[in-house]
Amino acid sequence: MPTLGELLPFLIPIVIIQLVLLVVALLDLFKEERRVRWFGKPVWALIIFFVNIVGPLVYFFLGREDV
Amino acid sequence: MNGFGLLLRKEIQEQTRTMRLLVVAIVLALFGITSPPLAKYLPEILRAVAPGQVPPGLIPTPTTADSVAQILKNVGQFGAIAAILLAMGSVATEKERGTAALVLTKPVSRAGFLVAKLVAISLNLLLGTVVACALGYVYTAMLFETLPPAGFVAMTLVLWLSLVVYAALTFLGSTLARSAMAGAGLGLVFMLVTGIVSALPNVGRWMPEGLAAPASALALGRDPGDLWGPLAANVALIAGCAVVAWLVFRRQEL
Numbered sequence: 001m002p003t004l005g006e007l008l009p010f011l012i013p014i015v016i017i018q019l020v021l022l023v024v025a026l027l028d029l030f031k032e033e034r035r036v037r038w039f040g041k042p043v044w045a046l047i048i049f050f051v052n053i054v055g056p057l058v059y060f061f062l063g064r065e066d067v
Numbered sequence: 068m069n070g071f072g073l074l075l076r077k078e079i080q081e082q083t084r085t086m087r088l089l090v091v092a093i094v095l096a097l098f099g100i101t102s103p104p105l106a107k108y109l110p111e112i113l114r115a116v117a118p119g120q121v122p123p124g125l126i127p128t129p130t131t132a133d134s135v136a137q138i139l140k141n142v143g144q145f146g147a148i149a150a151i152l153l154a155m156g157s158v159a160t161e162k163e164r165g166t167a168a169l170v171l172t173k174p175v176s177r178a179g180f181l182v183a184k185l186v187a188i189s190l191n192l193l194l195g196t197v198v199a200c201a202l203g204y205v206y207t208a209m210l211f212e213t214l215p216p217a218g219f220v221a222m223t224l225v226l227w228l229s230l231v232v233y234a235a236l237t238f239l240g241s242t243l244a245r246s247a248m249a250g251a252g253l254g255l256v257f258m259l260v261t262g263i264v265s266a267l268p269n270v271g272r273w274m275p276e277g278l279a280a281p282a283s284a285l286a287l288g289r290d291p292g293d294l295w296g297p298l299a300a301n302v303a304l305i306a307g308c309a310v311v312a313w314l315v316f317r318r319q320e321l
Contacts, residue, residue, distance in 0.1 A: 014101070
């Protein structure tokens, strides 16, 4: 199996992507004018925060009113 | 096509404002990053998941071709999903909300309105495909060997063309339908048809699915065979979708 050191070049960009998605999605969610679908804003915040990578993507594709 | 430039700028601004540009690039980038290590470490992952159940020699040693195949498969599949998501509501939602009628009160033609949308979606997919393939190229070089860059660029463009075909099919569905979901449904049906046709002998290589083999050959620096015919067929398919969409849209009451 590959060691952690071998995997770091792949893990680092994925972690950066996760952090960028998390911050951008949360900033977008908490805009005053943002309207969301299916759930309320607190539930979306939990989904974005706790479901790595997929959570923010689901929010962007399905949660936002204008997408 | 009156007002094309203006409408294209509006569409690109909307893609940026709604984060679609960023999200598609990030999703495809993830598959660009993860495909080469998946190809490299798949035998070890399988051996770790089922210890003792994978006989030695059953899974061949991964090669550069496996890495390219993973990139084409993963970026291709999720790029197709992104193409559907981008195109499904492009016309239908604007008709539903009445914004299409509002935009068309300005001195812009219906053809310009449609082409600007399709070009903006294609540019979004181009950005995502380029980012994903560039990362895939770097990680393939790190884990396997450095491939000829020109061939990889050609592969990227062929892959992008196949994604634009899926976007154009869904775009046609979105023009025919009254809601985004119906547009997506029609797009999926059209894609299913191309998928079935691609399984037929002789005709299959003319479909978007048939571009994967020559794209892989290009990336690996091999002879892709007759590529110009299938490329022309796919460009014609995109143009055909745009023309049919225009013929339908110009008669629609908004």
